[in-house]
Amino acid sequence: MNDSTPAKSATARPASALVSAEGTTTIADTVVSKIAGIAAKEVTGVYALGGGGGRGLGAIRERIPGARTNSAQGVSVEVGETEAAVDLDLVAEYGVSIADLASGIRRNVISAVERMTGLHVVEVNVVVNDVHLPQEDVVVEPVEARVQ
Template identity: 70%
Template sequence: MSTPTPATTPKTTSPSPATSGSALESTQGKTTIADGVVAKIAGLAAREVHGVYGFGSGAARAFGALTERIPGGRSSSTQGVSVEVGERQAAVDLTIVVEYGVGIAELARAIRRNVIGAVEQMTGLDVVEVNVNVVDLHLPSEDDGDDAPAPEPTPARVR
């Protein structure tokens, strides 16, 4: 028996979908995931990281606060999150507000780990980058008082 020479070995010009390495393609069909789905996953995963106070610019946060107060309104889990989704890869951009006292470099690493893990596990997409844009720092004295207890009423003076 002779071994086949390279000239007699069959060659394939492109990988078949079943062997392309993507969990989203098979011989039985193709799965596509909308940008909004990936943005929600990324936003929720980033919110889980301690030290993230909020998302988006000041104007976006103010608009979000108004939306939450309208009956039937709800906060957006994609505020401050933008994504680009391809057939096999995704890139995520986050615009965040950081709690004062938190190390920003370590926070960004933790956000990247959490977002990449969640998006890749839930979607099968390869996350090629997670950009973290810190636009503000939240100081404890800046709380708007919504969570603070109402002040005690001052007793009326008797004359």
């Protein structure tokens, strides 16, 4: 059989809408980080993103009037021309299945990043640093001053 079509390479990269004859689209790491962070926070069972120190700084920043929430806190990414990899550090709600939570996060992050950027997400690594307990939300009422 004489087939005149060229053989496809097993290592050929998938076609991307980001690279075309008309030009190249480059997406910054911060864009992918924000998308991934927002997508991860949408999953029920995620209490917060970031490790202890990062969450502490984030809590201080949120109390400053006019300051914006950092959607990329606890998110690190590697972005190439057509692919991205995402690492997430988070705190889970007590009582959720961490395996199910990680699976849901992966599904949501991959869907959001691929849909919004056109990048192929090759991996989403999830690190659970802590578990949030409901009693940690107890608000202590300020004590009234005895002298006014």
